[in-house]
Amino acid sequence: MGKPDEQTTGPAEVDSGRRHFLKSAGYAAVATGAVAMGGLGAAAEAAADGRRPKKPAEKVVVPTEPIGSIPRPAHLIQANRDFAAGRITRRELDQHREQALRDTIERFIETGSPVITDGEQSKPSFATYPVAGLRLNPGGQVVPFADGHTRQLPLLTEGDFRYQAHGADYLRETRAVLKTIRSKAELPVKQAVIAPSMLSMFYPPLGIRGYSRAQFHEDLVNEAEADVRGSLDAGAHKVQMDFTEGRVSLKLDPDGGMLREFVSLNNEVLDRFTPEERQRIGVHTCPGGDQDSTHSADVDYARFLPRFFDLHAGNFYLQMASERDRRSVLALVREHIKPNQRVFVGVTDPITSRVETPEEVRDRVLEAAEFIPLGQLGTCDDCGFAPFADDKSTPRDTAFAKIRARVLGTRMAAERLGA
């Protein structure tokens, strides 16, 4: 193939071959919402009087979404520390958060990202916002990362378990800021929430006097449902359950019992939603991402993905860019994805400092399109850029540059696939 960007006949022929492959394999290109509606109407009319339906004009759309977190600016990291040490008031901390949120939203808009997040500026971490402020025991599960550092989960000390913050709280703050930015009030916002399976590890192994595991389980499922439903009701474009503990669970319990329990618990929550609602709910898997290191990249996707696609969600956000053998993972996805599921493949790697070029991203999307029907394909970043608030390993500029590459590269691929 020639230089990817050149409009020569060579690449065009390759593309036409690819399209032929996609179509012959039953992979119809997805139409835009409006065209699809018109197309379906025309098809139904034609079917009624026996004519062959007129082929609607096709435009390939490959949706692209962020995962969630953006590194916090230095002033917010310092303010979090100062607040924890009692040096500043809650009001002062909130001012830092609001300033960081506004800057994050403005920079997100500049990337051209069709869907944005709040960058989780106000969350202490992707996993612990529901318990922030509770009386906790620090002695929970230790999660070791490949570079030698660890994170330790907290343990609850009392019931009844109630989330201290919900996704909708963050979403409303984001919407309030968007309303002040001309013409951006309606920009789609995605809300990340933590999977109940992660929080299930916060119940102490020895139990809590007067608050049984069964009671905790019931509270947890109710609260996790409220977290998702509140975000849906507040107008989230998508609600994404972060399920980073899925893959690492196969390290903690190689027999897979823990993973089965996690999937079953998460499905208990997902089953409380209608199939239509589940099309706006997603689940994210990754090998962890903290201080430019991972905790479970060495766990073979082949052991994890079949169970992952058992989750009753409509959208699946997969770390993929940093996989060593992407084609074999894509083949696994093709094998296990179900008809009502869309997979968003990671095309940028938050762990590496080098910013991907849009052309690299485009080629990763084209590669994925060889395996995944276009109507079920989307792109995302491999993970959030700073799931923990104190993680300074990635500069904000790098995160936004990678997001811009994802957006541009995905658009380039969609144009190539629809040409």
Ligand SMILES: [Zn+2]
């Ligand atoms: Zn992640």
